[in-house]
Amino acid sequence: MTKLFTTTALVAALALPTYAAQPAEGEKLAEDQSLSFWILDAIKSADPQLTSSRTDSDMIRQLFEGLMNEDETGAMIPGVAESHEISEDGLTYTFHLRDAKWSNGDPVTAGDFVYAWQRAVNPETASEYAWFMELMNIVNATAIVNGEKAPEELGAKAVDDKTLEVTLTKPTPYFLKTLSHSTTYPTPQKVIEEHGEAWTRAGNMVGNGAYVLKSHDLGVEAVLVKNDQYWDAENTIIDEVKFVTVNDQNTGLTRTLAGEIDWMNQLPAGQFPRLKEEHGDSVVAPPWACSYAYIFNLSDKGPEELKDLRVRQALSYAVDRDIIVDKILQGGQEPAYFWTHWAIEGFEAPEIEMAGWTQQERLEKAKALLAEAGYGPDNPLELTIQYNTSEDHKKLAIAVQQFWKAIGVNVTLNNYEWKVHIDRLNNQDFEVARYAWCGDYNEASTFLDYFRTDGYNQGKWSNAEYDKLLAEAATSENPAELYKQAEQILIGDMALAPAYHYSQPQYIEPSLRGAPLDNVMMSWYAKDMYRVAE
């Protein structure tokens, strides 16, 4: 631990290089430097502290800028903060802000960050992402959300206009990685107080990002244009970004192929192989930090049968992940034998025994385990799988039903609309349920924390050793090793049947460059992109 922090202290105040994708030599820029991006749903909110949707964040990331940005590989690079220092004990972070301006010309100050962060935890704001400030372990965040302390007591202080000091309750190895999240973006107090909730409307909105909101027709399209006040406007090539809502994925694809949309980052399931063949390099499927699994209800309300480890092992072994990935999804997904997404930065995949077996071997073991647990043709195991309404979830659930039938388990499928599915999960009213988790930041703890005894953990699996490992990992020099051990415990006890790791099959217009395909978080910045002449 000491070593980690002394090293960090040594490099303190070293300004890291900035990054903006620039055309390579010989590349000629296109006349038209506009980018239109497909979104499935209307923008719910353009307010960094109020939004809770990934789609919104994609737009907000162009309109505002946090202390840090992500580069095309997902590594953290300076945003508004030019440099930072970390104290010996890892509890105090001091950020030095660059000379940046709001789109109305006002300087971006440390006070703007303090205001925004206090706003996020203020109970009056009722931000759905207030928990993110707690996840960052900022001093007093929890007490303020609870209404026990005043927002002013948050551990984020403006030392002067250009210096922000953040204090944490405990060393948090992933802290810097949370700083590109929209909840942490600064917001302009003056403008919010002047316009109230209408401050996010085009015309009212003032941001510090590379773009400003020109117009927003809810559910149709939002148009952003280049912000001349942005500190790196000189190197910003794309001059207009459009977010086009098309609620139906197939229509979205049609409009993309018709040239109305340049970038569709979520192709309809099953279309990937055909499109890849027809459009070659424009169609890609990079990894995306989400994992899909069937979780077992191990709470008191769950079925007795699932409390037997042999049963859970048998069920997990019987799932043929290659069929799921190669025959059903067909979009570059990877079979999952553990929980954390394989492409997460610094994560070392654990050795999982079942991953090395053939499906035939897995089936035999599964049958033997079930027989050992007392189930057989005369006494078959009966279970229900719950999933939320969606063609894809349905296909997978039917496949799993068949996989389990092969080992003599009778499965009933229960389909609920999304909100009911969630409600039942949160109240432990299920036996086996489909679940997916997307990382909040690019580090394994975002996945592993889910299964902590005090995590979201809807199946209520609990293991003291696992909790201890994760607690240690938070301050460890070598967390990767601890995460690996935690995964081994998790899968050893089969708290879930992992199914697959996500990819993001997408179509990118051939002239468009700079899409961050190596960033598993899929955070993109239009300012880092450009179009070449064809």
Place this chain on the structure above:
Amino acid sequence: MFAYIMRRLAVAIPTLLLLIVISFVLMHLAPGGPFSHERELPARVLANLNAKYGLDEPLWRQIVNYVYGIVVHFDFGPSFVYPDRTVNELLADGFPVTLTYGSLAFLAAVLVGVSLGVAAAIRHNSWLDYLAVGISIGAQVLPNFVMAPILVLIFTLWYRILPGGGWSFSDPSFWIMPVVALATSYMASIARITRSSMLEVLGSNHIRTARAKGMPEHRVILRHALKPAMLPVISYLGPVFVSMITGSVVIDLYFSTGGIGKAFVESALNRDYAVMMGVTILIGSLTILFNLVVDILYAWIDPKIRY
């Protein structure tokens, strides 16, 4: 007549109140809420949200507050899912869109449907009749969720002459596909109802009399046959008009018009209580209003009806 209209409007108020109470209760009975998410919100964040939106009050009090807000301030409350917007704003943004393409589709459906139906009836069992029946059956089996993608495929992907979606009040090229897709199957129903009703009227005594006294055929049709033949069509058109101008989920979904048709379904799935109530009240009021309009038209067309 005036007294009748007043009476009907007076009855509308308790009807709407009942609609509000029933929808409110049903909505809150549905499992899940606007803030139930995959990652369960910490209890106190949820409590903060519930307090902000008044969801921590007993249900009867929420209903009273809601109705009070509408009656006194004409305020339909804030959206729970679009936190920067109020329901009034969402409806003010979306309704003009659906009203535009809905009315145009309605006009198109009525004009084409009635003409086809009348033409088929007066040339009964001729090629024109078969053609009209053929077209209307063809249109009937092409519901809007089939029409919409076909139109987009042809006019956006293949010919690239129409935008595949979006909306603009100043550019009618955005209106064409939504109008056609929405109008088609209604047009077919109108044509069929007109045709059969017209055939029935053409076989009736007063038409025979009119023809017997040597009245020219076009006058027989326009003066004596069309008006009574329109009665069943009009009773069909009342509710159809309301459902067309309040939008269609399918049209909004395929063409991303930003209309309120989708808002209705989406708000139900999102448990966006206030938006759902707003749209319910809007559709409810329009239904009551246009049922009244239909009844008045009835009295105007059919001298036998008196209020």
